[in-house]
Amino acid sequence: MHAVIEENLEELLASPSACGRAALDHLVSCKACAMELERMRQIALLFPALRNESPIDPAPYFAARVMMSIERRPSSFWASLLESALGTTMGTVFFRRVAFASLLVLASLGGYLASTDSEFRAGVTPELIMAAERDAPASEYGRNQDRELLMVTIATFNPDETE
Structure with a gap:
């Protein structure tokens, strides 16, 4: 396919009358481009046949089967260790609190170091x-x-x- 047709391909497939004169003249003179454009039109007519009229619904109890397969899957070593030591709900709350406390300590130490560092920059007094x-x-x-x-x-x- 030549560049003139490639540049105007969408317009030619939608409506040839809306296309430029140069592309139409090229289609008259070049039979290979005209045949290829006709094949593309035929393929474009087949696309609506591929569309499904009714929405695809999952099989009955699909979500329940997925949840059961997840529950049957063996848990990792670390997950079982944490669950046995702290309990499922308690473990997540505990680790969130530890993380929050660690961030507070880090922010406090950073603020302290930043404030004491300015004393040393003052120079000789x-x-x-x-x-x-x-x-x-x-x-x-x-x-x-x-x-x-x-x-x-x-x-x-x-x-x-x-x-």
């Missing part, structure tokens, strides 16, 4: 410098002179001159 100064060992100059040196360092600190 005067409180940290003073705390470090209290714990530092005494130097050869003496404790009072160390304090004076620290106060001079803090007072003359210029952040623009840092390395």
